[in-house]
Amino acid sequence: MxxxxxxxxxxxxxxxxxxxxxxxxxxxxxxxxxAGDSLEGPYDGYAECVKVTFDEGHVTVTELxxxxxxxxxxxxxxxxxxxVGDKYRTGVYSEDPSHLREAQACxxxxxxxxxxxxxxxxxxxxxxxAEKHQDRLDKFPDDYCHIPREFMTKHLPKE
Numbered sequence: 090m091x092x093x094x095x096x097x098x099x100x101x102x103x104x105x106x107x108x109x110x111x112x113x114x115x116x117x118x119x120x121x122x123x124a125g126d127s128l129e130g131p132y133d134g135y136a137e138c139v140k141v142t143f144d145e146g147h148v149t150v151t152e153l154x155x156x157x158x159x160x161x162x163x164x165x166x167x168x169x170x171x172x173v174g175d176k177y178r179t180g181v182y183s184e185d186p187s188h189l190r191e192a193q194a195c196x197x198x199x200x201x202x203x204x205x206x207x208x209x210x211x212x213x214x215x216x217x218x219a220e221k222h223q224d225r226l227d228k229f230p231d232d233y234c235h236i237p238r239e240f241m242t243k244h245l246p247k248e
Contacts, residue, residue, distance in 0.1 A: 091143055092141065093183045099172045100222065101225040104139045107157075109244050110244050112145075117140040118217070124214075166178070179208070
């Protein structure tokens with residue numbers, strides 16, 4: 090199993106989307122690359138993110154990046170949908186340098202890569218979010234989300 094962290098605006102929708110992807114075995118809402126250890130804030134430079142545990146035999150970082158680009162505006166700085174501020178920046182973080190190289194290669198492969206504002210950085214610090222933020226849209230499906238609801242089932246296997 091491998092782990093990568095995706096920041097794409099409000100973590101509620103990112104988690105709801107990512108956990109439906111093939112090869113993803115677990116997700117956890119959290120914050121990456123900031124200061125402090127509090128689960129309740131302040132955010133102190135953190136990006137809201139989702140810790141993604143995936144089976145590399147069933148999905149690659151390149152494939153995960155493709156899915157990630159379905160739900161973000163990669164040209165936006167510190168904003169996704171109505172969520173504004175540096176805690177809503179887009180990013181890909183990992184402790185594995187090969188994951189970061191693969192993510193950077195995905196961005197370089199895009200024809201319009203010069204305008205892309207997704208940060209790709211080593212994971213310096215991670216703090217899981219409080220329980221009330223874990224799987225939030227499962228518990229409260231009418232809560233705000235910048236990701237269209239149809240994306241939450243888009244990649245589920247057809248029965």
